[in-house]
Amino acid sequence: GKKVYFNNPMWPGEAHSLAVEKVLYKGNSEFQEVLVFESSTYGKVLVLDGIVQLTEKDECAYQEMIAHLPLCSIPSPKTVLVVGGGDGGVLREISRHSSVEQIDICEIDKMVIDVSKRFFPELAVGFEDPRVHLYIADAVDFLRCAPKGKYDAVIVDSSDPVGPAQELVGKPFFETVARALRPGGVLCNMAESMWLHTHLIQDMIYTCRQTFKGSVHYAWASVPTYPSGVIGFLICSTDGPPVDFINPINPIEKLEGALKHKRELRFYNSEMHSAAFALPSFLKREVTFL
Numbered sequence: 001g002k003k004v005y006f007n008n009p010m011w012p013g014e015a016h017s018l019a020v021e022k023v024l025y026k027g028n029s030e031f032q033e034v035l036v037f038e039s040s041t042y043g044k045v046l047v048l049d050g051i052v053q054l055t056e057k058d059e060c061a062y063q064e065m066i067a068h069l070p071l072c073s074i075p076s077p078k079t080v081l082v083v084g085g086g087d088g089g090v091l092r093e094i095s096r097h098s099s100v101e102q103i104d105i106c107e108i109d110k111m112v113i114d115v116s117k118r119f120f121p122e123l124a125v126g127f128e129d130p131r132v133h134l135y136i137a138d139a140v141d142f143l144r145c146a147p148k149g150k151y152d153a154v155i156v157d158s159s160d161p162v163g164p165a166q167e168l169v170g171k172p173f174f175e176t177v178a179r180a181l182r183p184g185g186v187l188c189n190m191a192e193s194m195w196l197h198t199h200l201i202q203d204m205i206y207t208c209r210q211t212f213k214g215s216v217h218y219a220w221a222s223v224p225t226y227p228s229g230v231i232g233f234l235i236c237s238t239d240g241p242p243v244d245f246i247n248p249i250n251p252i253e254k255l256e257g258a259l260k261h262k263r264e265l266r267f268y269n270s271e272m273h274s275a276a277f278a279l280p281s282f283l284k285r286e287v288t289f290l
């Protein structure tokens with residue numbers, strides 16, 4: 001089938017192509033262009049403003065890691081907030097944790113939710129969990145009004161910081177997240193590619209170091225359909241007990257995983273959890289974590 005090329009100023013000089021069997025949906029929400037197509041080899045693909053958000057074949061790597069890296073690093077998380085994540089994949093993963101009692105999700109673009117429910121039922125199943133409370137709102141406003149210390153974990157499953165998500169990497173935003181987290185709580189946000197964006201990663205780490213008094217760790221996973229084939233995660237903990245004893249690198253919560261779910265974990269396990277924090281030498285040189 002015809003190829004669709006994605007190049008973008010965020011990764012100049014390179015383009016990514018996927019063979020298209022059939023375009024299934026193309027529309028414009030009030031925030032971005034939404035495209036869904038059946039690819040030849042990666043299943044269905046969701047694209048926002050020309051940037052691949054997920055494919056059926058490799059979404060497991062991103063959704064499982066962004067959810068379980070934070071939730072398996074604190075003892076029995078109860079209240080979780082998802083910023084973005086309108087496709088529902090992260091909700092599906094959070095619902096594996098039996099200790100979780102409330103899952104708030106703040107997604108700005110309702111079209112992403114509607115399109116996911118129509119074309120990606122394997123991800124949108126996350127919205128069916130009774131613990132999920134959906135807010136269609138700008139997370140900057142939502143978090144400004146969120147009660148202090150409400151959440152054990154905040155997961156920022158955002159698109160790239162161009163367009164609707166550009167405010168989600170600023171210091172004011174991180175400060176509202178830190179305020180909404182309880183002491184010893186944890187933030188996990190999408191943190192770009194070590195091959196493409198070390199300056200952006202450095203800026204985020206610098207900001208998080210100032211904002212989160214606990215620890216700041218960078219982890220990464222292989223996602224073939226993201227530019228450079230990897231995606232990073234920033235895991236930050238607020239101060240206060242018992243975070244001093246919690247090292248996100250060694251998961252303390254063993255995920256019951258498949259037992260609670262008809263769908264097996266396809267990427268995450270405790271070895272992958274620990275391995276995700278191992279960083280290449282160039283990154284350790286280029287980015288100061290302290």
Ligand SMILES: NCCCN[C@H]1CC[C@H](NCCCN)CC1
Nearest residue numbers: 052053158159160192193226227
């Ligand atoms: N629930 C999946 C949402 C997708 N999150 C983002 C989609 C865009 C992607 N660009 C990666 C750009 C390479 N640095 C990052 C993850």
